[in-house]
Amino acid sequence: MANRAQAVVITTTTTTSTRFQVLPFILICLNNVLSAECIDRITKSEPPKIKNRLLFKILLSVFLGIITGLICALLFALLARYFLKYINRKTPTPKPLILFSPKISPKTLKSAMSNEPHLLGSSSNGDYYKVVLDNGLTVAVKKLNPFVPNTSATTKKKKRVKRELDTLSILRHRNLMSLRGYVFESNICSLVYDYAPNGSLEDAMRSAREDRLELKWEVRLRIAVGIIRGLYYLHFNCEPQRLHCNLKPSNVILGPQFEPRLADCGLAPILPDFSRAGSCYTGPECSLNCRYTDKSDIFSFGVILGVLITGKDPLDPMFGEGGSSLGQWLRQMQQSGEVRETIDKNILGQEIEEDEMVMAVSIAVVCMSELPADRPSSDELVSMLTQLNSF
Structure with a gap:
């Protein structure tokens, strides 16, 4: 009995002790619940003010961040600019x-x-x-x-x-x-x-007219092909497009084997007082409205081709006055079926070559068309002339 009573006392004591240990935990939980409810009530009592403050802080932060970024970018750009100026001043490009x-x-x-x-x-x-x-x-x-x-x-x-x-x-x-x-x-x-030891095409043609130099058709055709290839390079291979603006025999320099080289390329646009002397080599549109295009270069080439075929100076009195006189004369002779009469007697020979010369006259005439749109381009002319012979 004594032991059973003792066991009951011990059990009761343990249960009581356990209750006293759980109680603080329950009180803490109740306190937390009450605190959360209080906070929730407080929050619900003033939600607009808190939300407005929070939104204001966010917008202010974003605005200040943007301003700070712009200021930093501007400062970086200024520093980079001054740094580059400093480098250029310390290591100038030689002139x-x-x-x-x-x-x-x-x-x-x-x-x-x-x-x-x-x-x-x-x-x-x-x-x-x-x-x-x-x-x-x-x-x-x-x-x-x-x-x-x-x-x-x-x-x-x-x-x-x-x-x-x-x-x-x-x-x-x-x-x-x-x-x-x-x-x-x-x-x-x-x-x-x-x-270039052989001088200019003008010198060569003058010597040929005076029988001091023999220029066969093969050489003259090679000169024409070289000139048009030079124009093709300027018109189609240069970026931006380049114009010669002053093409004439005195500006065609003859190298070894009479290889033509165009001189004075591009000088006209950079020298305002640059004179295109010799109006017989200048397209009519240049005199009328001072407009110079790649087709104006083609007109000049047409006159040079006519000189190579006929051997005549375009300023010869037989043509009278006027820039396109040589072209008009060739066109009239072509229409009357007397093209062979225009060919330089010094180069007449084999029938095959004479056929090439007749076709070359047609090319020269179309190059000297009054309207720029009627003239072929330099790439078309390269094909036309190279088909006359094998180059």
Whole structure:
């Protein structure tokens, strides 16, 4: 009995103790529930103010973030700009007075020019000289007419000319006279080219008319093909498109084996006072509205082709006056069926060659059409002329 009573006491004590341990936990839970309800009540009692404050804080943060980003980007751009200026100031790009190859100093060229250089030709825009440098290299130098004495307009013009000459120096083709360099000294600009021993097409045709030089049809056709290939390069392979603007026999230089090279390419646009002397080589649209296009170059080529076929000077009195007189004469002879009468007697020979010459006359006539739209393009002419013979 005693043991059973003791067990009951122990059980009762344990149960009581357990109850006292659970009670605090229950009180804590009740306290938490009451606190959550209070907070919920407080929250529900003022939800608009809290929501507005929260929305305001979010918008303010976004706005400040955008402003901070813009300020940082602006500061970075300014720092980068000043950094680049600093680098350029510390390591400036050299500005030699002459560029490209071979290297020629202004002093060397001036010294060579002072030794009575041989005059190769003259034009209204400058003179061509044969110049032998100190190292024995022979070059052709064109001295352009002097610029107007120093003015703000002249300074701007010289800068523009230099930029354009840098661009022209990149042009490379077997039928172009490559600009090897240029020298600016005071108000005079000298252009340096490779020297061509056979002179210009104008010199060659003059010699042929005087029976001092024999130019067979094969050579003349090769010259025509070379000229049109040079124009094709300018019109279709250059970006942006380049125009010659002053194509005539004096600007066609003959290299070894009478390989033609076009000189003075692109000089007209950069020299406002550049004169296209010899109106017989200029398309009628150039005189009427001063508009020059690639089809104007084609007109000039047509006149040169006519000169190669007929052997005649377009300024010959037999044509009378007028820029398109040679073209009109060829067209009239073609319409009357007397084309063979227009061919230079010095190149008449084999029947096959004469047929080629007759077809070449037709090509020259269409190139000298009054309307630019009626003239073929340089790529079409390359195909036409190369089909006359195998090149």
